[in-house]
Amino acid sequence: MSEPHIGWSGDRLLEVIRTQTEIAKLGLDLGAVMTLVAERTQRLTSATGAVVELAEDGELVYRAASGVASPHLGLRLQLAMSLSGQCIEEARALSCTDSDTDDRVNREACRLIGLRSMVVMPLRHHETVVGVLKVLSDKPGAFDDGDVKILELMSEVIAAAMFHAAKYEESELLFQATHDALTGLPNRSLFYERLRHRLAEAQRGSAPFGLLNVDMDGLKPINDQLGHRVGDAAIRELARRIKDACRAADTVARVGGDEFGVILSSIDGRDGARHHVERLAEQIGQPFEFEWKSIPLGASIGLAIYPDDGEELNHLLDKADQSMYVAKRAKLKPLLR
Known part of the structure; x- marks a missing residue:
């Protein structure tokens, strides 16, 4: 059974702080950090799933996923013609209240994952947007301003982890995101x-x-x-x-x-x-x-x-x-x- 959604209150901020503390214990294991953030972001919002997508070679790759998005971990989608791609291009948060009527979204991908509404937040490494943190729901109009604020806070948590994991090269960032810190093996x-x-x-x-x-x-x-x-x-x-x-x-x-x-x-x-x-x-x-x-x-x-x-x-x-x-x-x- 999934944990209950936490209402917009001091409890939410406390949960973000707890997440930051747990992330500090994970050290430079960026893959584990992204997984933890996806799980906590889903719990803290009205989402049925959450995803960290990184832009790689003109595609978006699901590098961390929770909830209904979990079975699609490692999925590759075209960067173009998607709300996540537009979020990266414009470097700002975007939302979709109903994927069935929104021309900006990849409807085929939405149906595959089973989402009707979503919010995507850019992830920045130095001055470059390298991906998005996305929450999704199987219901239209599922997210409010409080959810967007949580998404913004959690994206900053990932950005800080990215900075410490790979301070210089974007290629190093990709390696950190896809490999286990303890063994060096693929994650x-x-x-x-x-x-x-x-x-x-x-x-x-x-x-x-x-x-x-x-x-x-x-x-x-x-x-x-x-x-x-x-x-x-x-x-x-x-x-x-x-x-x-x-x-x-x-x-x-x-x-x-x-x-x-x-x-x-x-x-x-x-x-x-x-x-x-x-x-x-x-x-x-x-x-x-x-x-x-x-x-x-x-x-x-x-x-x-x-x-x-x-x-x-x-x-x-x-x-x-x-x-x-x-x-x-x-x-x-x-x-x-």
């Missing part, structure tokens, strides 16, 4: 973008591919018993081992705190993919020594194959999740006897 947004791209290739007749959900085992005990510094070292080591076990054409990403995603760009049938999973599990499970301590490493790995396990993004993700949970339960069974 959830870039992973979904590449997965959408690989799926589109396969649907046009390209070779099958594999999708792995790699869930780290035992991170909580490591953090509780040895501290988060050791836990972070274990995450970095796990990331390195996964990457070393994959090919250059594969994508390895950190998609959650203890969760990694892998796109196997090509596979030699299900048997070949399973062999890759077995080799990966073996490599992950090798002893890890950190500061004269032996740290146990392991992971539960789920596999989905296109097109055998599904031809749509959500079907493949669900299959990989289910397969991972089966693997994790198999490890827990001996402990429960």
Whole structure:
């Protein structure tokens, strides 16, 4: 169940301050900052979804999304002929009260996401508008002046994070927005973008591919018993081992705190993919020594194959999740006897 919308009052401002405090703890992880801001902005307004869109090569990319927009993380849309594109061009906030009657909006994209009204606020990096923070609703005329003010405040929060994450080059800003700060791997947004791209290739007749959900085992005990510094070292080591076990054409990403995603760009049938999973599990499970301590490493790995396990993004993700949970339960069974 989603959290209730907070009315326009001191509570809203207090929530913005709390968000700023949490962002300070996230450090230079710009992807995590944008995700947090999207989630909080949705909660603080009348929105059913919120998105951070960054302009890249003439397109807008969903780099953080919450609510009804969450399934579209990594989506690419044309910059032209959209309200977000106009917001970037004019460098000012714009609103749409009804997408069915507003000629400025991309109606096809609106129908895809299921929105009827929205407000978009420019995101500035130095003097350049590099994207937008957008709130959306499935109802026409959903937003008021208070919502716009919240959007303005939250866009400034992201702008400050952008400044500290990438003080000079815009290319560095894009890297920070699409990569995990702890491991240097692609983050959830870039992973979904590449997965959408690989799926589109396969649907046009390209070779099958594999999708792995790699869930780290035992991170909580490591953090509780040895501290988060050791836990972070274990995450970095796990990331390195996964990457070393994959090919250059594969994508390895950190998609959650203890969760990694892998796109196997090509596979030699299900048997070949399973062999890759077995080799990966073996490599992950090798002893890890950190500061004269032996740290146990392991992971539960789920596999989905296109097109055998599904031809749509959500079907493949669900299959990989289910397969991972089966693997994790198999490890827990001996402990429960």
